[in-house]
Amino acid sequence: MATLDEYKPPPLPAPFTNTNPPPILLTQGAEAHLYKTTSLNPSTPAALKIRPTKPYRHPILDRRLTRSRIVQEARCLVKLVKEGVSVPAVLALDCEGQGGEEASWGGAWLLMEWIEGPVVRVVLEQWEAWMKAQIHLEETVRISEEDRVRGLMRRMGETIGALHKAGVVHGDLTTSNLMLQPFEGESEANDSVSMEGKIILIDFGLASQSAQDEDRAVDLYVMERAIGSTHPRTEPLFDSLLQGYRESYKGAVSALKRLEDVRLRGRKRSMLG
């Protein structure tokens, strides 16, 4: 059986084989590899998302899925940039898998604007760790700290609202797919974790164009579950996100109503009465 030491990421597609310095692998997600590289000139950073071919899948099915997903992702991003939602801009893409050494490479890639800053998951993890480390936490400090997180959650809700208003649903909303881009030049005078900055949505690999309450509600539900499972201390503050969302656009009320139904789903949930 393969072990971690033997693993090598798949080779880069052309033209990135010639980039100097070579792209740096940042993360291996479930679907794609994310690299940091440059675009056109060496001082402009860019994010390169490569969807390698999935060898476990039948080649025809793999081609069909890889192609439709990268095209879908690019279309959503382009639409959102046009609508003024904060997402990275699309710089280039190859959906036909022509970038490989041989025709069988089969993957696809998408080059996007580089976003500076941490993902919200890291911010919240640092904050939760900071809170835990405070042995004597004064009540006033605790409240002001929680208010800062509530503010962050509210802004997250507003950003998600703007996304939905534009007619796009994300499909995989977790705290790993929201970034906090710090404002330039300024920083808070606070020994806790900074919550200042602009919320940017990333990773539209599962996004689709939809204005249905059902899809919007599922987005919110995925977010709720993600926060519940990864940020236990932040979970009680989730209502601030919904509050921010509610106030962000007109259709929010009916989407939130649908969320109540979505919460009750799932197979073999115990049903009383």
Add this chain to the structure above:
Amino acid sequence: MIAIGMEGSANKVGIGIMLHPTDGSEPRVLANVRHTYNSPPGEGFLPKDTARHHRAWVVKLVKQALREARISADEVDCICYTKGPGMGAPLQSIAIAARMLSLLWGKELVGVNHCVGHIEMGRLITGATNPVVLYVSGGNTQVIAYSSQRYRIFGETLDIAVGNCLDRFARTLHIPNDPAPGYNIEQLAKKGKRLVDLPYVVKGMDCSFSGILAAVDALASTLGLAGAEQAQNDDDDDADTKNDKPTRADLCFSLQETIYSMLVEITERAMAHVGSKQVLIVGGVGSNVRLQEMMGIMARDRGGSVFATDERFCIDNGIMIAQAGMLAFREGLTTPLKESTCTQRFRTDEVFVKWRQD
């Protein structure tokens, strides 16, 4: 300590006897016997017939298991039975048998969650310590990861289980239910070559199979491939190969490729999410070699490994109930007679996993 496990949540009745040596050495399987109720081709198993089958077999199997284990009833420490989830009538018949033995022998009862039984047996047999678990069977489809004393469900089916999708397509094609419809689909799929376009339904971490079943069923009837008469040609190796139309084998092949890709995809997503490198496949569909192969390729590309068991432990059995029940029993968790009910709905994440501290 010795536990006897009684399972009967679907069409198999299984009795297992598990020994946990008091010196802390490896647990041992003393007996693991099973009998399966098979309905004729084109039909599924109905609750009342299945329950009748279980009632007829349970005593015979308990006696056989005790004989194989070379122990007497006095040596048993606890009686573990499947509390749920599963089909109502079969569950009841086994719960009644468990209660009877408990009163007859004067032993403690332990009600066990069927899914947790699969997970604990898989962990014991394969030695996987903290894997992402894909639990796939005729009644369940879940991607599970352990976190702070719960087996949490990361993704699951939104409608029917993957095994149910396979079983029902086997019914459409009149493929025999013996030894298992999924096994027979797998054999037929080996002859298939053409990939037919089917819906591919992954919704976040969850997936759905009912639309795929409807699509492949419709395709089978449009092409005139459904029914008992067509089933007679399955052994004929070069039937229809010159033809341009997809064959029965092609449909089985395409169905397997599509739904297993979906399962591997959501499992990979859960692995990426929790940062785990191990996958454990449990449940009846887990004995499918093609699924294991695809999962192996995925795990290899992530620098991890896949753990799977064979049909003795993958398919519903009594020993897994004994294993999970024994773990609970050793922590002092028992089920009083008054509470020894069974339930069709019993989610994996409802169980408090007292025996794991990590």
